[in-house]
Amino acid sequence: MAFDFSSVAREGLPAPSGRFTGHPPFLFVGGNNAEEMVPVDDLRAAADAVLAREGASMGMYNVHSGPQGHRGLRDFLSGKLKRYAGIDCPADDIILTSGSLQAMDLINEVLLAPGDTVLIEASNYGGVYPRLAKCGVHAVSVAVDADGMNMDALETELARLQAEAVRPKYIYTIPTVHNPTGTILPRARRERLLELARAHDVPVFEDECYADLVWTGERPPALMALDRDARVIHIGTFSKTIAPALRVGYIAAPWDMLSRILSVKADAGSGALEQMVLAEYCPRHFDAHLKRLNAHLEAKLDNLTAALDECFGTSVHYTRPPGGIFLWVRMPDGVDTDRLNQVALAEGIAINPGSEWSREEGRKQWIRICFAHPPQDVMRDGIARLAQVCHAEFGVPEVSGNRHL
C-alpha cells in the first residue's frame, strides 16, 4: 500500500498541484514574451564564444566570481542601471539571482517576520499576495491612480501606522510600468515617496521588472537613483528583456542590506551558464535588441487594442500603457471577472481576473491581458472568442465586430 504523504505534510500548504496538461490555446496570462523575438542566433554565438573561453570554470561553483554571481554580467548591469535608470551602483553591490522572484524571496527572508507590516500598491503583481501571506505579514494596500501609487494615500497610511506605533518593514512598489495598471510614477511622486520613507524611517523596495520595456515618453530615474540615504533595495530581471525561461534576475542594494541577503542565499549560487551567456551577449546586443523588442511589443499592443475595440466596442475601458506586456481592462458593467475567468478557461482562453491582481474595490470588473506571447492572429481570435464567451454568460458586449452576438 502506498505511503500517505498527507499524514506528514506540514499544515497550511497550498493545495497539491495537478498534472500539467499543456497551455490553453489562447494564453493571455503569465510574463511570457514574444517567442519570435528571442534573439536565438546572437545567443547561440554568445554561448559558443563564452563556453570556449570560460566553460571549464563551470567546474567551480559560481565560476570564480564568488557568491554574487558572474562578474562580467554584474559589470554590464552596473552600466545598464546607470544608462537606463540613472542608478550609480558598482558591480560589487549587485547580486545575481534565479529570477527576480528569488530576489523578492531573499529580501523578504531578511526583513519579514510574522506579524510585521508592509505597504504595497492596492493593485499588484499576483505573486506578491501568497508570498506575503506565507511570511505571515500584514500587507497594507495603498491606492493607485493614473500616475501609480497615490502619495496622499501613502502619507495617510504611514500616519495611521505611526499612530498605532507600527513601523512598516518596507514600502514595496513597481514604479515603472506598474503591474497590472501599466502606469509610470512621475518623478515628483518619486521624490515625495522618498521623503515620506525618510520621515518614517522605512526602507523602499523598488521592483523594476518591466521598466526596460518603455516605448512612450521619458522613463524617470529609478527611486534608487533619487535616494540620498541608501534606503532603496532595487530588483530587476532579464526575463522581460531577453527571455523569461533564462531565470536571471538581480538585486542592487546598499552593502548593509546586500551582505544580509547574501548570508541567507544558501543555494550554492544561481545558474552560471545563463549568466555567462548573458554576460557575453549583453554588452554587444542588449540596447539594439531592446529597441527592436519594444517596437514589436508596441505593435502587439496595437493589435490587442484593435481587437478589443472591434469585439467589445465601447463596453470596455482601458488606458493605453507606455510600455510593458500587459493591459489592464475594465470589463462591461455586470461582468464578474472571476466567473468570466472560469467560463473563458473552459473555452481555452486564459486571463487574469482582477481579484488575483488587486485589492481595490471594483476589482472584480477588471482583467489583466498579457499580450507579449500570443502571435498576432491568435491574439485577435482569442479576443473575439472572449467577447463571445462574455456575451453568452453576461449578455455583454451586445455587439461584437459589427455583428450582433
Added chain:
Amino acid sequence: MAFDFSSVAREGLPAPSGRFTGHPPFLFVGGNNAEEMVPVDDLRAAADAVLAREGASMGMYNVHSGPQGHRGLRDFLSGKLKRYAGIDCPADDIILTSGSLQAMDLINEVLLAPGDTVLIEASNYGGVYPRLAKCGVHAVSVAVDADGMNMDALETELARLQAEAVRPKYIYTIPTVHNPTGTILPRARRERLLELARAHDVPVFEDECYADLVWTGERPPALMALDRDARVIHIGTFSKTIAPALRVGYIAAPWDMLSRILSVKADAGSGALEQMVLAEYCPRHFDAHLKRLNAHLEAKLDNLTAALDECFGTSVHYTRPPGGIFLWVRMPDGVDTDRLNQVALAEGIAINPGSEWSREEGRKQWIRICFAHPPQDVMRDGIARLAQVCHAEFGVPEVSGNRHL
C-alpha cells in the same frame, strides 16, 4: 546619513556575509569538480544545436514543458535512474530543480514545521545542519560506521522516539558515497532501513548527489528502487557529474509527494537553458563522460592519498572511499581541527573541520578533504603545507616527506 538595515532585519539571521576576496590557493572544500574534465566542446555543440532548434521556446516560462522542467531532460533522467540506480520512475514523476539544494529546501518546506523531528546520519553534509535549524526541527543523529548508517542505532532511535510518541518526519540518508565518510550502504542494510521505515510509518529522504561517482565495486540499487510502498523521496544532481555551476538537480518521488512539492515551488521554473543543454548533451555523452570522469577522480584520489602518506605518514588515518570527491581523514592525536582550520586558512589552505560535518564524538579530530578540483601539483603542495602548518601548531606529524619538520 545611510539607512541602518540592522533596524529592520529579522531576528535570528546568520551574520552578514563579508566581501568575496577570491578563493584561497589551496582549496580543499566545496563540491567543486575537476575543471579540466568539464566537457566544454560537447557542451558547446549541445548548446548550439538545442538553441537552434528550441531557443525561441525560452520566450515562455518552462519552455512549454510545464513547471516540472524540460521534458527531454526528464526523459533522460528516467532512463538514467533505471540504468544506474534500478529506479522505475516515469518522467512525469520527476521535477527539475535549481541544484539539489533547492530540492532539499522544497522537501523540507512541504514536510517540516517547527518542533518536528527528523533522523539524520551523525556525520553529514554540513549544509544540512543550518537548514534543519532554520526549520526549527530536532535532528536526531544516527551513528554511522564503515558501512554507512548503523541499522541497530536507527532501530534504537526509532524505538526511543516511538516511546515518546514522536513520529519523525523522515529518515534522511546519503546511502551511496556518504558525505563525508564516503561509505556505501550495503543492500541488506537498505532492505532493513526500509523495513524499519515501514514499521514506524516514516518516509525516507534519499540523497544520491554523489552516487554516480562510484568506481570501485557494485553500486547497490537505490532505496527508491527497493521501496515497495512509495515512501521514498529521491534527489540527485548534475553538479557532481557535469558541472556544479550549472545548478541542475532533480527530485524523483511518488506523485502524492511531488504534487505537494510542485505547489510550493513558486519560482516560475528553474533555469531552462542549462536544462536544454543537458537534455541535448546527456543522451549522447553522459555515460562515456562519467566513465572518464570517474577514472580521473580516482587518479586524483590516488594523488591525495600519496601526498597524505608522504607528508603525514602513519599519523593520519582514512578509509579509501569507493568513489566521490572527498576523503574523511582522522588527524594525528592531539590535533584540534577547528584550530587547525583557522591556522591553515591563514596560510591559504581551506579544509572542512569535522565539527562542521559531524555530530559524532571525536569529530574534532577529523577533517574532510575535497580532491576533485585542485590540480594534481597544487594538491600535493597543499597537503605538504598542511602538514607543515599542523606540525607548527601541534607538533605533529613529527616527520613529513622523510624530512624532520
